[in-house]
Amino acid sequence: MKQEVINMGKYRAIPEGYMTVGEVAKKIGITIRTLQYYDKEGVFSPSAVSDGGRRLYTDKDLIKLHQILSLKSLGFSLDDIRGRLISLDTPAEVANALNEQATDIRRKIEALADSLTEIEKLKAEVLQIQTVDFKKYADIIVNLQMKNEFYYLIKHFDDETLDHIRDRFDKESGLAFMNKFNRLSDEVMQLQKDNVPPESERSQHLVKEYWDMIIEFTNGDMSMLPKLMEIGNFDGTKNEWEQKQALANTYLEPALEIYFSKLGVNPFGEETK
Template identity: 75%
Template sequence: MAKHRAIPPGFLTVGEVAKKTGVTVRTLQYYDKEGLLSPSAESEGGRRLYTDKDVVTLHQIISLKSLGFSLDDIKQRLISLETPADVAKALTEQADDIRGKIQQLTASLTAIEQLKAEVLQMQTVSFKKYADIIVNLQMKNDSYYLIKRFDDETLDHIRNQFDKESGLNFMDRFNCLSDEIVQLQKESAPPESEKCQQVVKEYWDLIMEFTNGDMSMLPKLMEVGNIGTAANAWEERQKIVNDYLEPALQIYFSKLGLNPFEEVKR
């Protein structure tokens, strides 16, 4: 670090930099201590002196910090500003970071608007359900609105039965199987056909996996699955699945010689 008797032209004191950039002197001292931004020179009286280049670097730090990066992350991302290409690279990276932040904020705004719509449709205040809906929105689980149709006991079962990874895996398999069923319906495949009965078996196995074999949950699932007027694309698809599966399930259970839904009613 160069030393100067007085403050030469082109240098700024720590106070001047703080005033110019809107950060505190204490913050600049902290950045110096952490090796993030050190002054380029020092007067013989011990005053820290910064250059315009230091100010540009400080703006890099401020910008990255506003995007949520930690100081350790920022230290790794700071780019040398020796050439126009260096400056352009720094600006390009900051622009990319800002675009990423805009995408995150847009997704968050969408999730908040979706949550607001769901909350207004619910008849009672349930912070457990709100929390579950928020988690599923963050996971981009398209069937998140099913949560509001489950009672607290069923939601507790789901929380105990699935974690984030296994829950998403289950819904992926459920949705893929539902797509297969919709395709069978489009092909007018008879419910008694081998292809249809194989899909029905897989569907029933998923239900047993979901309930963990607890047959007392079936009436609740039937109530949740009973869709009158579809309010969205997922419900429209599920209505097709339900209508197509009803006779196919009857055939499947008839072959097994049992009807679990009748068993539960007794």
Template identity: 75%
Template sequence: MAKFRAIPQGFMTIGEIAKKMGVTVRTLQYYDKEGLLSPSAKSEGGRRLYSNKDLVILHQIISLKSLGFSLKDIKGRLNSLKTPDEVADALTEQEDEIRQKIEQLKDSLLEIEQLKTEVLQMQTVNFKKYADIIVDLQMKNESYSLIKRFDDDTLDYIRS
């Protein structure tokens, strides 16, 4: 007796494609809701059915996501990445964004290191002063170390 399969030949259920691609069913439902990856068909019972073409698109989404592209960027680019030049341009843009994020993270790390040094030198916990030091560090104000020497009244006067 042949096993009855309600899923048409050439299609996979959402659970099958999720397992095959290492994503969750919830992720696929979200991609469908956001218009990133809609199933090619639905079963009579309303189950999402995916084709091999859908599998390729999902692979593209996963690949671009692993390179740091946002889902919004992926959605906007998915259909336009047809030639090597278009792919290279998209990768160049992503490369520039990542380099910018790296510079921002380096700046943040330097600010954290400087603030940590100041906190240890102050030997008190004063979040108002910490906030002022952070602002000065972000503004690249070299005189931030003076702040730790002011009392709260003087700092309130300077702030106003």
């Protein structure tokens, strides 16, 4: 902004319509040093400078300063702010500037609301884990940021199983696996609702797909099965998803026994004859 020099002559009075840097700082509630820094960085310069070198500001400058402080509070750097400042020469431009600020604030509110939700959920998990386990905390945070609604299952896994999951799945494949798991669980629930016998072809076809999914998860490591069975035993369930899995397990257990019997194998022990 081009600055004009005001010749104050022999008097010290501030010309009408102008404010000193101290007055601006007091009105807006920031320090003089901050205003001087903004001037040095070329983000917010005074409209005029007196012969004595005093920075002088107008009411229009206050509106621009409000833009800057609003954007600063939203996390924008001074470099970002330079490119976002809007001219304030017409009512439409002022309204546009305010609209931009409102949009940025709404985004910030949404982000803060998400952060607050994540913090509250993490706090609940920390209290349930009951031991300080930063590795699990980190996994929970990552899954919360992924919007994975099954983040709370992490507390049920031991370190070895979690290491396996980290090595076996990334964000995309992990979410795809959970979607597949939920689809099969819903189909199991439907079989149960329709009173389809566990030994039926329809049931056994679904059980095979379910077992193939277990093999996919373990990558063929049968030593993981006891841990998965322990995790899947949702005693004292507290949410709808776990209640659904507990009900599905009452159907899956006999259906899996029939499936293994037909194959002549026992995945939890030696091959049967």
